[in-house]
Amino acid sequence: NAGVTQTPKFQVLKTGQSMTLQCAQDMNHEYMSWYRQDPGMGLRLIHYSVGAGITDQGEVPNGYNVSRSTTEDFPLRLLSAAPSQTSVYFCASKRETDTQYFGPGTRLTVL
Amino acid sequence: GNSVTQMEGPVTLSEEAFLTINCTYTATGYPSLFWYVQYPGEGLQLLLKATKADDKGSNKGFEATYRKETTSFHLEKGSVQVSDSAVYFCAPKRGQFYFGTGTSLTVIP
Numbered sequence: 001n002a003g004v005t006q007t008p009k010f011q012v013l014k015t016g017q018s019m020t021l022q023c024a025q026d027m028n029h030e031y032m033s034w035y036r037q038d039p040g041m042g043l044r045l046i047h048y049s050v051g052a053g054i055t056d057q058g059e060v061p062n063g064y065n066v067s068r069s070t071t072e073d074f075p076l077r078l079l080s081a082a083p084s085q086t087s088v089y090f091c092a093s094k095r096e097t098d099t100q101y102f103g104p105g106t107r108l109t110v111l
Numbered sequence: 112g113n114s115v116t117q118m119e120g121p122v123t124l125s126e127e128a129f130l131t132i133n134c135t136y137t138a139t140g141y142p143s144l145f146w147y148v149q150y151p152g153e154g155l156q157l158l159l160k161a162t163k164a165d166d167k168g169s170n171k172g173f174e175a176t177y178r179k180e181t182t183s184f185h186l187e188k189g190s191v192q193v194s195d196s197a198v199y200f201c202a203p204k205r206g207q208f209y210f211g212t213g214t215s216l217t218v219i220p
Contacts, residue, residue, distance in 0.1 A: 042200065043210040090154055100208055102154035
């Protein structure tokens, strides 16, 4: 198993550009989540999904969209990037009552 | 609501020193408790967990005991190594995970 994979590893955007951060898992996990990690703030939940076709907002959803058309994939979309979205983004997955597994992260800089 | 408070870092220790990283939480009901570790440039990995009161999680020489009466889950290791240098996150789970701010540990030879 590859576990949780994320692409790209690094990305630089200009303010106003859009992009999609990809996340995939091959463990057949129902739950998938997106977090952002900022200095001194730990991990904050952006969006999550409890299964294909179902998504919900986390703690800091503004400026981000998600969709879950398959069990394996959970892309995160930035429609109009802002400098405040400069962060490290982690995707994670788990079964309902199980341990959460994290991807390696995407480091995003918005100029 | 649910929240977690972690000891602030950074923490710098000499090799073979004793480590304690404090973690206390507030939660409705009885959450499962986790410690995750993040090595430089990598994602978070599960270090250990405990799912009910008085359970002790352990892994790689690290231990933490679920203390319901003090709502704490302090992380300890008797003798740290340089390879333990990382950021440690306490994370109660009650439905969703709630992550602490992380404690950066640097172990010097």
